[in-house]
Each structure stands twice: as structure tokens, then as C-alpha cells.
Amino acid sequence: MIKNIIDTIKAKRKILILTHNNPDPDTIASAFGLKNLLCRLLQKRCTIAYHGIIGRAENRELVKQCNIELYPSTMLDFSRYDGLIVVDTQPTAGNVYIPKGFFPDIVIDHHNFREHTKLAKVYDVRQDYGSTSSIIVEYYKSLSLEFDQNTATALFYGIRTDTVGAGRHNNRIDLTMMSQVLPHISLRKLSKIETPELPKYYFKNIKSALDNSQIYESLIFCNLNEVRNADLIAETSDFFLRMRDIKWAFVIGKVDNMAFFSLRCKQTKRKVGMIALSIVKGIGTGGGHMKSAGGQIPIDRNTSYSNIVDEIKKRLIRKIKVKVSEPKNI
Numbered sequence: 001m002i003k004n005i006i007d008t009i010k011a012k013r014k015i016l017i018l019t020h021n022n023p024d025p026d027t028i029a030s031a032f033g034l035k036n037l038l039c040r041l042l043q044k045r046c047t048i049a050y051h052g053i054i055g056r057a058e059n060r061e062l063v064k065q066c067n068i069e070l071y072p073s074t075m076l077d078f079s080r081y082d083g084l085i086v087v088d089t090q091p092t093a094g095n096v097y098i099p100k101g102f103f104p105d106i107v108i109d110h111h112n113f114r115e116h117t118k119l120a121k122v123y124d125v126r127q128d129y130g131s132t133s134s135i136i137v138e139y140y141k142s143l144s145l146e147f148d149q150n151t152a153t154a155l156f157y158g159i160r161t162d163t164v165g166a167g168r169h170n171n172r173i174d175l176t177m178m179s180q181v182l183p184h185i186s187l188r189k190l191s192k193i194e195t196p197e198l199p200k201y202y203f204k205n206i207k208s209a210l211d212n213s214q215i216y217e218s219l220i221f222c223n224l225n226e227v228r229n230a231d232l233i234a235e236t237s238d239f240f241l242r243m244r245d246i247k248w249a250f251v252i253g254k255v256d257n258m259a260f261f262s263l264r265c266k267q268t269k270r271k272v273g274m275i276a277l278s279i280v281k282g283i284g285t286g287g288g289h290m291k292s293a294g295g296q297i298p299i300d301r302n303t304s305y306s307n308i309v310d311e312i313k314k315r316l317i318r319k320i321k322v323k324v325s326e327p328k329n330i
């Protein structure tokens with residue numbers, strides 16, 4: 001697959017690599033790893049761009065420690081690039097900003113395959129992989145390219161956060177890819193990325209999350225209302241999933257005119273990505289993996305945020321079959 005990517009990129013002059021919106025470590029590391037690969041192999045000029053906010057303190061630290069240059073995509077003129085690559089998402093997934101009239105030449109992802117993606121010149125979508133970073137590591141291996149320290153550290157962290165963390169699944173391929181980059185990483189940088197200082201609003205958010213959550217049997221449902229950035233929503237659901245006797249964590253919040261939610265499950269039996277897809281049917285977009293998923297629902301003139309929360313709660317409770325009773329507080 002990397003051969004096809006290289007053939008497609010060879011003729012291009014300036015390349016833009018897009019992460020998904022509110023980028024997580026996997027999408028950041030994939031973009032960074034791919035950029036360095038194309039720079040070294042083909043001496044290409046690559047720019048990495050994202051939409052939204054890099055919210056999590058860990059993710060900001062990743063960018064800082066590994067020296068990753070990335071720009072808000074709204075600042076860029078897409079027509080100045082003749083090659084467009086999307087990593088860790090797909091054009092119709094609803095979580096990537098691509099201006100009208102543009103379509104990626106190359107799509108590399110590990111989420112549910114979307115038919116529309118076939119319009120790309122090259123697509124490499126591997127649903128059996130726990131992270132896109134694992135795919136990028138495999139490219140390096142198949143080209144016998146060495147890893148520099150920053151690339152290795154970023155890819156290692158990208159794979160780890162998408163696979164090993166609470167509520168995620170991991171598989172053999174991802175572990176193999178982690179072991180490939182491990183000898184080249186900086187432990188000092190990695191530990192700085194894993195335990196950065198946390199801003200005050202992080203703790204304020206925990207306080208409001210505790211006050212605004214309801215427990216329905218094995219489900220914890222939390223409405224954060226207005227949040228500072230979408231990452232806080234995923235962070236909060238990871239946090240709640242650790243509660244004893246809880247199997248499901250659902251957190252919803254609002255950033256500007258968009259409701260974002262995050263769903264986590266302790267078991268792999270239920271395909272959480274499919275559940276996320278089905279509860280947003282007709283009102284938004286969603287998707288994910290075995291144990292973790294998310295989605296977004298636009299808030300427009302016809303729907304208020306609280307209506308969205310009510311509707312999605314109703315659908316979720318029906319879908320995962322918890323009893324509708326008086327909820328308990330923490």
C-alpha cells in the first residue's frame with residue numbers, strides 16, 4: 001500500500017496532511033510519521049493541519065515534546081496544495097474539515113469503512129488495526145526506514161492511547177508495532193507527555209461532571225453542558241468508566257453550535273461504534289470501535305441542545321437496554 005501512496009505523491013509539489021477535528025494522539029502521530037516519511041523519501045514539502053482545538057494537556061505536551069508543527073486548517077488556502085491526505089478518519093465521517101470542492105487523494109484510517117472513501121486515489125482502511133499509527137509504523141518497516149526519536153515517541157504514544165488505555169481494545173498487530181518503535185523512543189519525553197501539568201479548568205470540569213451525572217443501573221450518563229473543548233468530553237467518559245459496577249459511560253457536552261458525545265463500554269461484546277452510529281441516526285454523525293466511540297450533532301434553529309440530550313438519552317437507554325428508573329446521583 002505504501003508503494004501506491006508513494007507513486008501518487010511523487011508527482012505532487014505541496015502536500016497537505018489533515019488530522020481529524022480536535023485531534024487525538026493517534027491522528028497527530030500518524031500525520032507526523034507520514035510527513036517525516038514523505039520528507040525523507042521524496043523530499044516533499046508537507047504541512048499538517050487540524051480543525052478545532054488540541055484540548056487535552058497530554059496532547060499539547062506531545063506536540064511540544066516531539067516538535068510537531070501543525071496549523072489550524074481554517075488558516076490555510078487548500079488550493080495552494082496539490083496533494084491532500086487524510087489520516088485517522090474518512091471524508092464522510094463527520095469529524096474532518098474539508099472545504100467544498102476538495103477531496104483527499106489518499107485516506108489512511110482504521111475506523112469503519114465508508115463507501116465514499118473509494119473516491120480517493122488510494123485508500124488504506126484497516127478495521128482490524130487498533131490505531132492508524134500502527135499502519136504508519138508498518139510503512140516504515142516495509143521501506144526499512146529508521147525511526148528518529150521524535151517520530152518513534154509520537155507513534156508509540158499514538159498507538160498506546162488508542163489501544164491500551166481504559167475502555168479501548170488492543171490486538172497483536174498493535175503490540176507488534178509498539179515493540180518496533182519502542183527501542184527508539186525517548187522515555188524522558190514520554191513521561192512528560194503522560195503526566196503534564198493540568199490547567200484549573202480540568203479540575204473544574206471534574207467537579208461539574210460529578211455534579212451532573214446520573215446512574216441508571218450499569219450506565220453513567222453525564223451532561224456537561226457548555227465545555228471549553230471537546231476533548232474534555234472524552235476525558236470525562238474515560239474517567240467515569242473506571243467506576244465499579246459501571247459498564248457504560250456516556251458523556252455529552254456542547255462546544256459552539258455542536259453537541260459532542262463520547263461513549264465507552266467495559267466489554268468488547270457490544271460493538272460500541274455501531275451503537276454510536278445508530279443513536280445519532282438522522283440527527284448527526286458518529287462512529288468508533290469495539291469499546292469506545294463518539295459523535296457529533298449540530299445544534300441548529302430547529303433543535304435546542306437540551307432536546308438533543310433528551311433524545312439521545314432516550315435512544316441510548318433503549319439501545320443498551322438499561323432499566324428506565326429514577327436515576328441515582330454519585
Ligand SMILES: [Mn+2]
Nearest residue numbers: 026088132162
Ligand atoms: Mn485512531
